[in-house]
Amino acid sequence: MPQSDVTREREGSPWTGLWAVVAKEMADHLTSVRMLILEVLILLTATGTVYAATQNIRNTGNDKFIFLKLFTTSQDPIPAFVGFLGFLVPLTAIALAFDAVNGEFNQRTLSRVLAQPIYRDALLFGKFLAGLFTLALVLTTIWLLIIGLGILRLGIPPSGEEVARGLWFLLLTIFYGGIWLALAMVFSIVFRQPATAALASIAVWLFFTVFWGIISDLLAQTIHPIRIGLPEEQLAQMQLALALTRISPNTLYLEAIIATLNPTIRSLGFVLPMQLQGALLGAPLPLGQSLMLSWPNLTGLVAATILLFALGYVLFQRQEVRA
Amino acid sequence: MSAEVILETKNLTKLYGDFVAVDGLNLTVRRGEVFGLLGPNGAGKTTTILMLMGLTEPTDGEVRVLDLDPVRQPLSVKARVGYLPERVGFYDNLTARENLTYIARLNGLKRQEAHERVAETLAQIGLEHAADRRVGTFSRGMRQRLGVADVLIKRPQLIIMDEPTQGLDPEAAREFLDIIRRLKETGITILLSSHLLYQVQAVCDRVGLFHRGQMVLEGTVPELARQVLGGAYRIRLEAHGDDLSAVLREIPGVLAVHHDAPAIYDLEAESDLRAEAAAAVVRAGGRLFSLNIEESSLDEVYAHYFQQYQREQEEVEHAAV
Numbered sequence: 001m002p003q004s005d006v007t008r009e010r011e012g013s014p015w016t017g018l019w020a021v022v023a024k025e026m027a028d029h030l031t032s033v034r035m036l037i038l039e040v041l042i043l044l045t046a047t048g049t050v051y052a053a054t055q056n057i058r059n060t061g062n063d064k065f066i067f068l069k070l071f072t073t074s075q076d077p078i079p080a081f082v083g084f085l086g087f088l089v090p091l092t093a094i095a096l097a098f099d100a101v102n103g104e105f106n107q108r109t110l111s112r113v114l115a116q117p118i119y120r121d122a123l124l125f126g127k128f129l130a131g132l133f134t135l136a137l138v139l140t141t142i143w144l145l146i147i148g149l150g151i152l153r154l155g156i157p158p159s160g161e162e163v164a165r166g167l168w169f170l171l172l173t174i175f176y177g178g179i180w181l182a183l184a185m186v187f188s189i190v191f192r193q194p195a196t197a198a199l200a201s202i203a204v205w206l207f208f209t210v211f212w213g214i215i216s217d218l219l220a221q222t223i224h225p226i227r228i229g230l231p232e233e234q235l236a237q238m239q240l241a242l243a244l245t246r247i248s249p250n251t252l253y254l255e256a257i258i259a260t261l262n263p264t265i266r267s268l269g270f271v272l273p274m275q276l277q278g279a280l281l282g283a284p285l286p287l288g289q290s291l292m293l294s295w296p297n298l299t300g301l302v303a304a305t306i307l308l309f310a311l312g313y314v315l316f317q318r319q320e321v322r323a
Numbered sequence: 324m325s326a327e328v329i330l331e332t333k334n335l336t337k338l339y340g341d342f343v344a345v346d347g348l349n350l351t352v353r354r355g356e357v358f359g360l361l362g363p364n365g366a367g368k369t370t371t372i373l374m375l376m377g378l379t380e381p382t383d384g385e386v387r388v389l390d391l392d393p394v395r396q397p398l399s400v401k402a403r404v405g406y407l408p409e410r411v412g413f414y415d416n417l418t419a420r421e422n423l424t425y426i427a428r429l430n431g432l433k434r435q436e437a438h439e440r441v442a443e444t445l446a447q448i449g450l451e452h453a454a455d456r457r458v459g460t461f462s463r464g465m466r467q468r469l470g471v472a473d474v475l476i477k478r479p480q481l482i483i484m485d486e487p488t489q490g491l492d493p494e495a496a497r498e499f500l501d502i503i504r505r506l507k508e509t510g511i512t513i514l515l516s517s518h519l520l521y522q523v524q525a526v527c528d529r530v531g532l533f534h535r536g537q538m539v540l541e542g543t544v545p546e547l548a549r550q551v552l553g554g555a556y557r558i559r560l561e562a563h564g565d566d567l568s569a570v571l572r573e574i575p576g577v578l579a580v581h582h583d584a585p586a587i588y589d590l591e592a593e594s595d596l597r598a599e600a601a602a603a604v605v606r607a608g609g610r611l612f613s614l615n616i617e618e619s620s621l622d623e624v625y626a627h628y629f630q631q632y633q634r635e636q637e638e639v640e641h642a643a644v
């Protein structure tokens with residue numbers, strides 16, 4: 001009974017009309033009040049945290065990677081910028097996609113759009129790309145702003161390696177947003193009410209942020225209980241707990257940016273995300289190796305995004321066009 | 324009568340689970356025709372249209388639209404056929420021009436070309452004064468006209484409209500039907516669906532009556548009237564005098580005479596027999612007061628058909644008992 005276009009020979013490219021969709025959706029995003037509010041929010045956060053960070057950095061003196069500290073230094077009571085990103089990025093991504101498909105249904109525009117010579121593939125992927133590009137645009141702007149602010153406040157330009165690490169951090173952040181974009185999009189296909197889709201997306205985010213850590217610990221304790229108290233037992237439990245926490249995109253992201261922004265991090269072992277600004281001793285890792293360290297996390301983020309998108313694609317193909 | 328076939332279905336069938344939404348439909352529409360797909364809600368009109376557009380896959384049967392297969396060649400079909408969905412929606416936060424430009428771009432028009440085409444189409448449909456207003460502020464009638472503009476952007480060879488007059492006030496509905504007439508003059512083939520028969524009978528060259536997924540009647544309105552009502556022309560006359568039923572029944576071409584009220588006679592006739600009826604009344608010594616012809620309306624045809632259908636159903640049930 002489900003009507004899937006996937007298995008059949010189809011004429012033409014599935015991406016016919018893709019760029020028309022991307023252009024229209026991006027224009028929508030960039031002029032929407034919703035995005036304006038979020039942009040202001042991110043802007044305030046960036047200025048506030050960076051201002052506080054430069055204050056702190058100037059007091060503590062010299063460092064080889066002083067610009068990276070702009071992102072990671074916190075000054076009580078303000079957390080570091082990356083701490084804010086952990087929820088601002090999901091929030092923005094969800095805001096960009098929670099009404100992607102159900103909005104078309106509710107406005108009764110879907111059948112009109114699909115009556116044009118395009119496939120559903122182009123519509124869905126176009127909406128995803130438009131969200132991702134918008135996110136990238138906003139984040140890049142903020143990134144440039146922070147660097148600019150840093151140059152002004154610190155009075156020195158960033159080194160080449162700092163720029164490279166900073167860009168990698170930007171890329172990771174955009175892909176982290178991609179997951180939430182894809183998730184919100186899936187919910188926008190499943191639920192007819194945009195509010196329901198938004199709540200469901202936020203619930204998932206909250207689950208991973210607040211509860212998943214606790215659940216991983218509990219699971220690890222049940223699966224690998226410590227009976228005698230041997231170090232091997234403890235290690236097994238900790239390793240399992242760590243592996244489980246990595247199911248959470250939040251953990252994947254935070255681990256990856258620690259490795260990128262803090263060159264002294266040599267492994268992504270038992271470092272808790274909250275110890276981001278902790279001064280670990282030892283020589284800084286070369287750029288290439290830091291990137292290698294965070295590479296699996298990036299592929300994990302991208303793979304999860306692709307899976308979610310594929311799920312959304314299948315669900316969307318099976319939907320009837322009539323509202 | 325033998326113009327090029329624009330649209331053809333053979334034994335077209337759509338099941339939703341066990342439910343038969345469209346049941347073995349055979350339909351042919353020729354170039355330049357306005358064809359009305361008529362029937363009550365739930366008859367299967369929208370489902371049929373979605374299959375014609377390649378937006379839903381048929382369970383069985385064949386569809387050819389402009390000699391293309393909507394299942395295999397949906398892009399080619401959708402590039403040539405304009406579709407105005409039931410209760411069409413627009414992006415309310417965008418202007419009329421922006422809404423149409425998006426559609427033009429989806430049809431592969433370049434930026435400049437798209438702008439020109441949109442301006443041209445808005446003028447054609449009489450909406451240029453509202454081109455830069457947000458569609459959210461449009462009335463129902465304006466939206467429906469914008470829907471036509473939307474369909475015309477791609478310069479279609481065939482236009483399919485699903486319940487285009489639904490929800491319009493009589494004035495807006497009449498304006499809309501005028502638009503359809505004008506489109507017909509330009510030679511575009513039109514297929515429209517409606518459950519309000521009287522609204523569309525005036526613009527349709529041929530109609531198909533839909534019932535439970537089947538096309539139960541097909542033809543021009545007078546043809547259907549002849550088929551279902553027996554006579555295509557109904558003549559009502561008021562004449563005083565002795566009972567004139569017998570005299571009127573004698574006239575060649577009169578199929579039936581009803582005499583239900585004093586001095587009122589209703590004739591069913593094969594053609595316009597007003598002159599003959601008048602002469603007959605006078606000859607018989609009756610005094611003629613008025614003489615009117617009513618063309619049978621589709622509503623009548625439909626009501627009559629359903630009475631017959633229900634009677635048959637009841638008979639079947641009786642037979643079963």
Ligand SMILES: Nc1ncnc2c1ncn2[C@@H]1O[C@H](COP(=O)(O)OP(=O)(O)O)[C@@H](O)[C@H]1O
Binds near residue numbers: 343344365366370
């Ligand atoms: N997705 C669906 N699943 C099950 N039944 C459906 C679906 N879509 C339509 N139907 C049924 O098919 C029948 C025909 O519907 P439709 O084509 O919309 O009729 P119309 O347009 O003539 O009012 C209706 O009885 C409707 O309930």
Ligand SMILES: [Mg+2]
Binds near residue numbers: 369
């Ligand atoms: Mg319908």
